[in-house]
Amino acid sequence: xxxxxxxxxxxxxxxxxxxxxxxxxxxxxxxxxxxxxxxxxxxxxxxxxxxxxxxxxxxxxxxxxxxxxxxxxxxxxxxxxxxxxxxxxxxxxxxxxxxxxxxxxxxxxxxxxxxxxxxxxxxxxxxxxxxxxxxxxxxxxxxxxxxxxxxxxxxxxxxxxxxxxxxxxxxxxxxxxxxxxxxxxxxxxxxxxxxxxxxxxxxxxxxxxxxxxxxxxxxxxxxxxxxxxxxxxxxxxxxxxxxxxxxxxxxxxxxxxxxxxxxxxxxxxxxxxxxxxxxxxxxxxxxxxxxxxxxxxxxxxxxxxxxxxxxxxxxxxxxxxxxxxxxxxxxxxxxxxxxxxxxxxxxxxxxxxxxxxxxxxxxxxxxxxxxxxxxxxxxxxxxxxxxxxxxxxxxxxxxxxxxxxxxxxxxxxxxxxxxxxx
Amino acid sequence: xxxxxxxxxxxxxxxxxxxxxxxxxxxxxxxxxxxxxxxxxxxxxxxxxxxxxxxxxxxxxxxxxxxxxxxxxxxxxxxxxxxxxxxxxxxxxxxxxxxxxxxxxxxxxxxxxxxxxxxxxxxxxxxxxxxxxxxxxxxxxxxxxxxxxxxxxxxxxxxxxxxxxxxxxxxxxxxxxxxxxxxxxxxxxxxxxxxxxxxxxxxxxxxxxxxxxxxxxxxxxxxxxxxxxxxxxxxxxxxxxxxxxxxxxxxxxxxxxxxxxxxxxxxxxxxxxxxxxxxxxxxxxxxxxxxxxxxxxxxxxxxxxxxxxxxxxxxxxxxxxxxxxxxxxxxxxxxxxxxxxx
Numbered sequence: 001x002x003x004x005x006x007x008x009x010x011x012x013x014x015x016x017x018x019x020x021x022x023x024x025x026x027x028x029x030x031x032x033x034x035x036x037x038x039x040x041x042x043x044x045x046x047x048x049x050x051x052x053x054x055x056x057x058x059x060x061x062x063x064x065x066x067x068x069x070x071x072x073x074x075x076x077x078x079x080x081x082x083x084x085x086x087x088x089x090x091x092x093x094x095x096x097x098x099x100x101x102x103x104x105x106x107x108x109x110x111x112x113x114x115x116x117x118x119x120x121x122x123x124x125x126x127x128x129x130x131x132x133x134x135x136x137x138x139x140x141x142x143x144x145x146x147x148x149x150x151x152x153x154x155x156x157x158x159x160x161x162x163x164x165x166x167x168x169x170x171x172x173x174x175x176x177x178x179x180x181x182x183x184x185x186x187x188x189x190x191x192x193x194x195x196x197x198x199x200x201x202x203x204x205x206x207x208x209x210x211x212x213x214x215x216x217x218x219x220x221x222x223x224x225x226x227x228x229x230x231x232x233x234x235x236x237x238x239x240x241x242x243x244x245x246x247x248x249x250x251x252x253x254x255x256x257x258x259x260x261x262x263x264x265x266x267x268x269x270x271x272x273x274x275x276x277x278x279x280x281x282x283x284x285x286x287x288x289x290x291x292x293x294x295x296x297x298x299x300x301x302x303x304x305x306x307x308x309x310x311x312x313x314x315x316x317x318x319x320x321x322x323x324x325x326x327x328x329x330x331x332x333x334x335x336x337x338x339x340x341x342x343x344x345x346x347x348x349x350x351x352x353x354x355x356x357x358x359x360x361x362x363x364x365x366x367x368x369x370x371x372x373x374x375x376x377x378x379x380x381x382x383x384x385x386x387x388x389x390x391x392x393x394x395x396x397x398x399x400x401x402x403x404x405x406x407x408x409x410x411x412x413x414x415x416x417x418x419x420x421x422x
Numbered sequence: 423x424x425x426x427x428x429x430x431x432x433x434x435x436x437x438x439x440x441x442x443x444x445x446x447x448x449x450x451x452x453x454x455x456x457x458x459x460x461x462x463x464x465x466x467x468x469x470x471x472x473x474x475x476x477x478x479x480x481x482x483x484x485x486x487x488x489x490x491x492x493x494x495x496x497x498x499x500x501x502x503x504x505x506x507x508x509x510x511x512x513x514x515x516x517x518x519x520x521x522x523x524x525x526x527x528x529x530x531x532x533x534x535x536x537x538x539x540x541x542x543x544x545x546x547x548x549x550x551x552x553x554x555x556x557x558x559x560x561x562x563x564x565x566x567x568x569x570x571x572x573x574x575x576x577x578x579x580x581x582x583x584x585x586x587x588x589x590x591x592x593x594x595x596x597x598x599x600x601x602x603x604x605x606x607x608x609x610x611x612x613x614x615x616x617x618x619x620x621x622x623x624x625x626x627x628x629x630x631x632x633x634x635x636x637x638x639x640x641x642x643x644x645x646x647x648x649x650x651x652x653x654x655x656x657x658x659x660x661x662x663x664x665x666x667x668x669x670x671x672x673x674x675x676x677x678x679x680x681x682x683x684x685x686x687x688x689x690x691x692x693x694x695x696x697x698x699x700x701x702x703x704x705x706x707x708x709x710x711x712x713x714x715x716x717x718x719x720x721x722x723x724x725x726x727x728x729x730x731x732x733x734x735x736x737x738x739x740x741x742x743x744x745x746x747x748x749x750x751x752x753x754x755x756x757x758x759x760x761x762x763x764x
Contacts, residue, residue: 039568058572061735152646152732158462224646224731403572404734 036064041406043072049146049410050417052391061403066395070388073421081381086112087186087348089381094180096383097419099142100135100362102175105184107359110265111368112186115355118323121315123308124188125266130201130304131183132266132359133297137208138167139362140290140297144215147287147411151228156218163211170201185325187318193308202305205298212294220291229284233397233409236281243393246386247364249413252289253281259360271303283412290414323348347376363387363414383422387415436517436537443516447677448478450720457724481670488666493566496663500564505664505671508557511550512679518543519685520605522695522709534605535709543604544592547686548585551641555581557675558643562660573659576735577643583742584640584647590750591630591637594757595690598627608694612701626760629753631691633746635722638683640742642676645727647738684719688712 042053051072057065077096081089093108094101106128113120120128141160148156168178174197175181175190183190219225240250250257258275260268276292278285318324325344326337352374358367364386371380390413397409452467452474459466467474492501522535533539540546555578562574596602599610640647648659656662661672688694692715695708703711733741 037568037572039572061572061576148731152648153730155458155462155728158464162463218729219731222731224733227737228731228734402734402736404736 034059042069049415052410052415052417052420054394054406056398056403056406058403063398063401063403063406066398066406068391068394070391070417070420073417075422077422078381078383082378085348085377086350087344089378090184091180091182094182095418096385096422097139097361097363097366097387097416098179099139099416101179101181102131102171102183103135103139103359103361103366105182106132106266107357107361107366108368109184109186110359111355111357111370112323112350114357115353115370115372116186116323116350118187118318118320120188120266120318122267123192123311123314124316124318126304126307126311127189127193127316128184128266129268129271130193130301130308131189133301133304134167134171134201136297136362137294137301138164140294143290143362143411143414144287147408147414148219150407150411151225153218153225156215159211159215159218163208166204170197170204173197173200185317187320187324188316192316195312198305198308202302205301205305208298209295212291216291220288226284228404228408229287229412230282231280232283232401232405233412234280234282235393235397239393239396240281243396244389245364245393246389247360247362248286248289248293249281249364249390249393251276252278252285254278259358259365263358265357265359271300273300273303283408286412286414323350349374349376350378358384361386363390363416363419366419383419385419385422387417387419390415391420431532432537435535439516439519439521439535439537440513443513443678443681444674446681446720447674448482450677450680451481451673452477453720454724454727457721458728461728485667485670490666490668491663493663495566497564497566500560502668504557504561504564505668505675506557507560508554509671509675509678511554511557512675512682515547515550515682516678516685518546518604519682519689520608520694521685521712522705525705535705536605539603539605541601541603544596544602544607547604547682548589548592551588552585554675554679557672558660561664561672565660565663567663569656569662570660573656573662576656577660580640580647580735580738580742581643583739584637584746587633587742587746587750588637588641590747590754591634592690594627594630594750594754597754597757597761604689604694608689608696611693612696627691627753627757629749630757631687633750633753634691635687635719637746638687639723639726640738642679642683642723644676644680644723646730646732648732680720680723681716684716684723685712687719688715 037058039056039058040053041056043051045054053069053072055065055067055069056063075095077092080092084092090105090108093104096104112118141164145157145160145164148154148160171181172178174193175183177183235245235249235253237250237253237255239245240253240255246257254277256275256277259265260271260273261275273296274292276289276296278289321337321340321344323344326334326340330337331341332338350370350372352372354369354371356367356369358365360366365384366386367384369380369382369384370378373379393413394409397413398406401409455477456466456474458464467477470476470480492498517537518540520534520536520539524534525532538546558577558581559574562570562572562577565571595607599607601607601610639645661669664672695705695712697703697707697711700707
């Protein structure tokens with residue numbers, strides 16, 4: 001290996017630096033000692049799910065040292081929130097975890113509503129639950145597809161994407177956008193669900209469990225899939241606690257912690273659903289938990305549709321003119337409504353104080369911390385992105401394992417760089 | 423038959439078989455894309471020619487006109503030699519594969535449809551098959567890229583360990599037929615009434631058949647054993663740094679290796695050109711039977727690739743050394759015992 005010519009760094013420097021990374025791995029007094037290989041995975045690498053860079057120090061096929069390097073997709077979202085103001089930031093939340101834009105919208109809206117003490121009407125909450133569960137399914141489908149393609153089951157990727165495409169079509173018809181919907185508003189949602197949209201979503205939900213069965217036929221009992229994932233990347237509950245992992249990663253370790261159950265929001269306490277947990281917390285458990293979560297999400301979405309059918313015609317947006325835009329028709333005819341519209345668009349302010357609200361997103365606890373000094377712009381907006389914590393767990397799980405396990409681990413931890421880097 | 427006549431016949435056979443295998447390899451690239459598309463709710467290439475049939479041609483033209491890149495610090499000679507070394511052996515192995523029985527046209531016998539009717543045909547195939555690894559090793563090493571190096575290391579370890587299983591399973595067949603000549607192996611299987619007819623059909627070599635088929639996947643670096651490429655971890659494995667026609671050469675090598683291996687499977691285990699219950703079928707029926715059987719195995723290569731996840735490197739090695747090798751050995755011993763006791 002030493003015969004391979006390198007440009008830039010001379011051999012001596014490189015060796016020195018390498019040994020600093022992992023002292024004691026190679027015995028330099030041994031005349032036959034090997035060399036460690038420093039491999040740079042990413043930021044442009046097929047398996048890093050975006051622009052994550054991972055420096056890996058390899059001893060043959062074994063990973064000695066793993067160091068994730070984030071920040072290649074940093075766009076300064078939190079600062080953008082401070083300079084754009086409360087309302088305009090909604091459109092940026094879409095771009096955090098871009099696989100579940102509606103979930104991000106909801107989390108941000110819930111934080112602002114907590115700060116402003118705004119009550120969302122029941123129908124608005126139900127629509128949010130429906131959209132959040134659809135988002136969860138969409139995000140999990142991406143997880144399943146990308147992880148399968150990383151582990152070589154390329155066809156699965158197309159199976160999951162074709163299902164996701166159908167949800168996109170539904171959302172396109174309902175929210176006007178496939179991706180980046182920006183559909184949730186303070187106090188509710190932008191518009192009501194129409195009856196035909198409800199019917200179409202219900203029809204899709206009815207056939208989806210069969211598709212999950214199909215995915216499972218491809219993977220769950222597959223010996224290769226099992227071997228690639230079982231006992232790989234084991235997370236104990238204590239490790240999850242240490243690395244503040246939440247969501248499916250935590251539940252796969254056997255901890256029954258789901259914010260929808262523990263700290264219900266948007267009326268989740270009225271829904272019937274199970275929280276799947278794993279046993280040992282390896283990649284296979286994380287896969288199994290996510291598969292089951294998709295089934296539970298179908299259940300939740302169906303219940304939400306039932307509730308929507310019962311509350312048809314009810315209010316879906318809070319009637320609070322401090323924060324909620326008046327209907328366009330009244331703006332043109334009423335002086336007060338015009339003033340409301342003007343005030344909200346130009347300088348809607350939230351009361352002084354702080355608020356933190358978290359939702360159970362597809363990748364874990366997605367929380368927004370907002371601090372207001374009573375003006376139209378936030379004093380601080382911090383996003384607790386679960387993906388960042390998931391990335392941090394990579395070295396813990398990967399070090400000492402085979403290089404091939406890296407893709408299982410990255411895939412099963414499930415993160416999106418848009419959210420990690422913000 | 424004069425010397426000139428013999429030379430012309432041999433030349434005609436060479437041209438037919440060689441062009442045949444190159445074209446099959448090219449068509450396989452199209453088939454791969456078409457079948458994968460159908461499995462994945464897609465349409466696949468359909469712009470060039472009817473049903474996209476001319477797509478391989480368009481690809482070839484594209485590869486020729488692409489810019490060839492050589493990475494800095496690469497060993498230029500090896501870097502260029504590797505694709506040739508990868509493509510050549512599999513094309514050469516096709517020489518001993520018999521595709522049809524004696525060709526009889528207008529009462530004149532032109533001999534079996536094979537380039538070389540070698541008495542040590544099996545040895546020839548194994549020897550050349552062993553050479554194929556050089557293209558992969560050198561390609562990965564000469565690229566001066568870490569991904570390529572890792573990919574070629576994996577591929578070489580894998581191909582060497584599976585070659586043993588391959589050889590042992592072939593040996594069992596040789597024991598059954600009592601010949602190293604591929605044509606004679608086919609003829610030994612062709613009589614359906616005999617106990618070893620169709621080494622698989624009559625079941626005596628079923629274990630060897632399964633092991634052989636799995637080993638061919640490893641030998642040709644095909645999914646689920648494609649560690650040399652393994653795009654999630656190693657980007658492109660040993661051919662990460664290759665571009666244009668050099669890259670295409672690796673693929674020609676891979677697809678012709680698949681074709682050879684599929685044909686070899688048919689010859690060794692499924693009675694080559696013989697048609698069940700029609701022992702004196704004319705040569706063109708035999709040729710069609712041979713091609714049809716080979717096609718089935720080529721389809722198997724595609725089917726598996728687009729269905730299964732990939733093994734991990736150490737799991738593959740464990741499977742090869744701890745499961746396949748003992749099984750193949752046992753099978754050989756049992757076969758030898760049965761044959762000698764009969």
